[in-house]
Amino acid sequence: xxxxxxxxxxxxxxxxxxxxxxxxxxxxxxxxxxxxxxxxxxxxxxxxxxxxxxxxxxxxxxxxxxxxxxxxxxxxxxxxxxxxxxxxxxxxxxxxxxxxxxxxxxxxxxxxxxxx
Amino acid sequence: xxxxxxxxxxxxxxxxxxxxxxxxxxxxxxxxxxxxxxxxxxxxxxxxxxxxxxxxxxxxxxxxxxxxxxxxxxxxxxxxxxxxxxxxxxxxxxxxxxxxxxxxxxxxxxxxxxxxxxxxxxxxxxx
Numbered sequence: 001x002x003x004x005x006x007x008x009x010x011x012x013x014x015x016x017x018x019x020x021x022x023x024x025x026x027x028x029x030x031x032x033x034x035x036x037x038x039x040x041x042x043x044x045x046x047x048x049x050x051x052x053x054x055x056x057x058x059x060x061x062x063x064x065x066x067x068x069x070x071x072x073x074x075x076x077x078x079x080x081x082x083x084x085x086x087x088x089x090x091x092x093x094x095x096x097x098x099x100x101x102x103x104x105x106x107x108x109x110x111x112x113x114x115x116x
Numbered sequence: 117x118x119x120x121x122x123x124x125x126x127x128x129x130x131x132x133x134x135x136x137x138x139x140x141x142x143x144x145x146x147x148x149x150x151x152x153x154x155x156x157x158x159x160x161x162x163x164x165x166x167x168x169x170x171x172x173x174x175x176x177x178x179x180x181x182x183x184x185x186x187x188x189x190x191x192x193x194x195x196x197x198x199x200x201x202x203x204x205x206x207x208x209x210x211x212x213x214x215x216x217x218x219x220x221x222x223x224x225x226x227x228x229x230x231x232x233x234x235x236x237x238x239x240x241x242x243x
Contacts, residue, residue, distance in 0.1 A: 006146035017158045036128050077231070086143035088130025091176045093138075093165050095158055097147045111151040 009078035011048075012099040013041070015067040018089040021055040024064075030054060036089075041069050044083050045064075045076020053109055063109025068099055127183055138164045155227055159217050166214040167231050175206040211237070 014036070023029045034050060041047050049070040053063040071077035077098070085096040103109070140162050149157065169175055179182045184202070192202045219235055221228040 007144070010147075015136070016154065017162065032125060033128070038174035040129050081144060083132075085138065086135045088127045088134050088136070089130065090126075093136060093161060095141060095143050095145060095161065097145050097149075099147060112153075 003031045008098070009074050009081060010039050010098040011071050011074055011077050012104045013071065013077050013081050014097045015069065015084065015089075016095040016097070016098040017066065017092050018067060018094055019052070019065060021064060023090075024052065024054045037067055037069065040046070040084070041071075041080050044080035046072040048072050051107065056079075062111065066109070068104055068109070070101070070104060127178075136165060136168065140170065142157075152224065156221065156228075157225075159221050160228075162215050163214055163221070163231060166210050166217070167233060168212075170207060170210055171233065175203065175210065177202055177206055 051068045087094045218230045
């Protein structure tokens with residue numbers, strides 16, 4: 001696996017360690033989290049869309065606990081990524097990576113299979 | 117519960133100045149890590165961060181009282197000293213969080229070694 005290629009920015013930012021399934025299950029809290037993330041990300045670039053997988057009882061939801069933000073350009077996405085990595089969200093440390101835009105557009109959050 | 121929901125929106129994003137840097141643990145990670153690797157990495161990072169908070173006393177208590185959760189009824193010892201201070205409650209909460217994370221990590225990865233300054237709570241109630 002090419003480690004370099006996997007840190008190259010795309011147009012989709014993946015934000016991790018920010019939300020718990022409990023918080024996302026609550027409609028009001030979910031809406032607030034969406035607003036908070038969209039507002040903050042918009043400071044660094046134009047946000048086209050946002051997707052936060054929510055828990056469904058008894059189902060294994062791919063990407064649960066992650067937040068995906070699609071930007072209009074790779075530059076905007078990279079600025080947001082640099083600015084937000086290591087920030088705090090609800091006292092947790094924000095961890096970021098970049099996500100494959102094709103998989104994002106297909107709402108495919110299954111993650112990387114691959115060997116360890 | 118309704119009262120709690122009507123209270124003003126909580127502030128989630130921390131300031132840029134509150135950014136923490138944990139040596140050897142970048143907060144920007146490669147996209148080709150597996151779910152398991154990512155989970156282990158993030159939990160390990162949280163354990164390190166909680167350890168840092170406990171060591172430095174930077175417990176993450178909100179500077180503005182209105183951003184803090186309501187305090188429970190005070191408990192005093194026989195000398196009249198308050199026992200359940202916010203500091204005490206925060207430390208206890210952080211220690212419990214760290215303990216839970218370490219248990220999860222040991223379950224995912226039997227080779228996981230907890231940090232040196234971690235001690236498993238000895239007198240825990242049985243689940």
